[in-house]
Amino acid sequence: MNAEFWIERWNQHQIGFHQKEINSYLTSMWSQTNLPIDSGILVPLCGKSLDMLWLADQKYRVVGIELSEVAASEFCAENSFLTTPQSIEGGYLWKFNSAISFICKDFFKVTAADTGKINGVYDRAALVALPPEMRKTYASHVTSLLEKGGKIFLVTFEYSQDKMKGPPFSVTKDEVSQLYGHDFIIDEITKVELKDQSRLAALPENEKILERVYILEKK
Ligand SMILES: C[S@@+](CC[C@H](N)C(=O)[O-])C[C@H]1O[C@@H](n2cnc3c(N)ncnc32)[C@H](O)[C@@H]1O
Structure with a gap:
């Protein structure tokens, strides 16, 4: 899944991945991260997710990263954010009050200078959007x-990859452990069998x- 694939999809x-409602795991379980207000929360591969608005409402400093300028402009238009972007190295940055920074740039080129201090990551439909060969990077x-000490809130799917x-993508519990087990304490907080396919x-x-x-939790 290269950049062109996603640009074309937008x-x-x-x-179809875009949710018109705030994610229910986020609203019901995020508090278990115990991240204090004002923490910097990174939302990699953010699309135009409304979950960023919810995080900002909880008084976090949200930093969304997205490749597509279409996603960025729809996020602005649909949420009545009337602001012009500034150029940054390799992309653009929109700032919505001090609550949300929307960075339109290849995530793999994003630096700590772009994001500022990050204490939490919200990963819904980001890791699972990437093919196996990109997930380690x-x-x-x-x-x-x-x-x-920072936290990642991660939502994954598991299904028979040979059937679709x-x-x-399907990302198993074993793979989460291989990807993150060295640097993080991993706690599975829920497992749900999906009825809606x-x-x-x-x-x-x-x-x-x-x-x-x-x-x-990062060790
Ligand atoms: C499956 S969508 C999920 C979007 C969002 N997380 C959500 O829950 O709606 C994956 C998104 O990642 C973006 N994307 C893919 N590769 C990227 C990259 N290298 N850097 C930044 N964004 C990327 C795509 O344009 C797409 O909007």
Whole structure:
């Protein structure tokens, strides 16, 4: 899944991953991260997710990272953020009050200078959007941007990968452990068998899909 794949998806408006509601795991379980207000929360591969608004409402400093300028402009327009972007190295930055920084740039090129201090990461549909060969680099980069003691709130899917081509990809509990186990304490906070198959419509009917939510704490 290279940049062109995602740019094209946004240009064609094939964005079935976008949720019109705030994510229910976020609203019901985020408090378990115990991250204090004013913490910097990174939302990698953020699309135009409304979850950023919820995090900002909780008084966090939110930093969303997204490749597509279409996503950025829709996020602004749909939330009545009337502001012009400034150029940064390799992309653009929109600042909405002091609460949300929306950075339109390749996540793999984002630096700590771009994000500021990051104490938490919200990963919904980001790790699972990436093919296996990109996930190690992604996890290392997320780890490098996060302070010691910082937390990752991670939502994954698990299903038979041979029955459907991602994205979203299946990321097993073992893989989460391989990617993050060295640097993080991993706590699985819930596991839900999905009844609604709409986001994985290409799967044969009645295939088992598990959604797992983890909180990882950086050692
Ligand atoms: C499956 S979508 C999920 C979006 C968002 N997390 C959500 O919950 O709606 C993945 C997003 O990652 C973006 N993306 C993919 N590769 C990226 C990269 N290297 N840097 C920044 N954004 C990227 C895509 O444009 C797309 O909007």
